[in-house]
Amino acid sequence: AQSVTQLGSHVSVSEGALVLLRCNYSSSVPPYLFWYVQYPNQGLQLLLKYTSAATLVKGINGFEAEFKKSETSFHLTKPSAHMSDAAEYFCAVSRGQAGTALIFGKGTTLSVSS
């Protein structure tokens, strides 16, 4: 069975500070991993995805994530937070077979203060 654990339900940073959102996965097969962002009362938007190519994945809005098999992690980072980054972020895993359902973590709410 696959699962995702997002460490920290709330993360607060100052504008311009490093953003680090943690995600650890469990999978019996090579996983495909995703990060999504959700703004209030909206659907989810794909930030980036890992599909067994480069382990460092760059996404939209300056975010990136690194797949570390030895640590079973896929943490999301951004060097400098912007006020517009305040949102809820979800990590997700699938079995790597196209068409299979994604399993989501419980989400991390990012707050950015000026």
Next chain:
Amino acid sequence: SQTIHQWPATLVQPVGSPLSLECTVEGTSNPNLYWYRQAAGRGLQLLFYSVGIGQISSEVPQNLSASRPQDRQFILSSKKLLLSDSGFYLCAWRGSGSHGYTFGSGTRLTVV
């Protein structure tokens, strides 16, 4: 281009009333379709998924059902709503050979 439509955006329904939420996809054929529910602090829970017309898989036992009467239409229903059915419902699709989802804008359901 592919788009996904979900409606209504918000819905307030009394306990015991029926429910029908609709999701349609444009610009693709034979998509995999999914219904998720998002409750506060609980992340996204997969409710149903469908790989084709009339093919529905249920992930959790519940008061809801799903149907796929057409290739690009996915409907979430209930005969009698419960208070616990309140939440934010999201439809998503995934093309064959694709690994990520595209989500609809969601429906905020409040059962009173």
